[in-house]
Amino acid sequence: xxxxxxxxxxxxxxxxxxxxxxxxxxxxxxxxxxDPNQKTVLALSGAxxxxxxxxxxxxxxxxxxxxxxxxxSTMFYGVGITAVLSVIVLLFQALLLAHGGLTTLGAxxxxxxxxxxxxxxxxxxxxxxxxxxTSVTVFITVVxxxxxxxxxxxxxxALAYGTFNESLISFLSVFAITQIPLAIVEGILxxxxxxxxxxxxxxxxxxxxxxxxxxxxxx
Amino acid sequence: MNHKHYYVLGFALVAxxxxxxxxxxxxxxxxxxxxxxxxxxxxxxxxxEPWFNSxxxxxxxLTTLFFCLQTAIGSLIIGYFIGLNxxxxxxxxxxxxxx
Numbered sequence: 001x002x003x004x005x006x007x008x009x010x011x012x013x014x015x016x017x018x019x020x021x022x023x024x025x026x027x028x029x030x031x032x033x034x035d036p037n038q039k040t041v042l043a044l045s046g047a048x049x050x051x052x053x054x055x056x057x058x059x060x061x062x063x064x065x066x067x068x069x070x071x072x073s074t075m076f077y078g079v080g081i082t083a084v085l086s087v088i089v090l091l092f093q094a095l096l097l098a099h100g101g102l103t104t105l106g107a108x109x110x111x112x113x114x115x116x117x118x119x120x121x122x123x124x125x126x127x128x129x130x131x132x133x134t135s136v137t138v139f140i141t142v143v144x145x146x147x148x149x150x151x152x153x154x155x156x157x158a159l160a161y162g163t164f165n166e167s168l169i170s171f172l173s174v175f176a177i178t179q180i181p182l183a184i185v186e187g188i189l190x191x192x193x194x195x196x197x198x199x200x201x202x203x204x205x206x207x208x209x210x211x212x213x214x215x216x217x218x219x
Numbered sequence: 220m221n222h223k224h225y226y227v228l229g230f231a232l233v234a235x236x237x238x239x240x241x242x243x244x245x246x247x248x249x250x251x252x253x254x255x256x257x258x259x260x261x262x263x264x265x266x267x268e269p270w271f272n273s274x275x276x277x278x279x280x281l282t283t284l285f286f287c288l289q290t291a292i293g294s295l296i297i298g299y300f301i302g303l304n305x306x307x308x309x310x311x312x313x314x315x316x317x318x
Contacts (some may be wrong), residue, residue: 001253003269004260043296050293054286056251058237063245065252096285098273099253116226157256162223162263181236188229195222200304
């Protein structure tokens, strides 16, 4: 959506995103220094965003849209690092694919790398506290990262164009409705992957899903 | 049902949702919502002119190439990780057997 936000809004969203990106950058540096084993999980987080945001999936509304892939990173690292990873992917798409846009980069990072993950991470923490089963927690968190991203995109555009309420409904009907089935698809995929991870590499998942007393772990 | 059955069920569900999306809209071109958003902007503010254009825009074929490249990079990392785990598991199994 290159050039579709006035420069004032571009500047506003970029400024708002910057502190999260800087914080995330230092978090990555700290993790690399203190716990090099985390490199694998960090790489996986980025890889999922790469794969899922490259796919344009058909939705029941007859249009298509991209999943975000930020759910994995959100569960493991929260908002800052997800913002940094989103910047990388969004830059790739803006420079090589003329997709998303350079001027709108700040706004896109905010919706995909910050707002969606922030809401989802908060809900994730609550569900962890409430001891909601892992698969349910994963599913809901991932669906939220995806769905909220597009709700925020709609809000951003509604703020920039026309009267807010009317525009919001128009933008939501384009972005949010299409996104619902795609968010569910993404939720299913990550639920499967986290379940696989719990079986194959419990050392990775225990950090965010502490194991109950396990008697005889299945190989 | 063990976990593998649930995985198959999950993947089948994902595939079914894609198929239903296509069946419900047999003639649709499945344009991206990003373009749809642009159309809404034009409706709200017909005089709006994007004030900045992409410095470079790839042709249709190149777009496909770069999207594939993006998917490939991510898939490679995920596949490497899954393969690595698989190798580790069979290695420990071999050790158990020979012990």
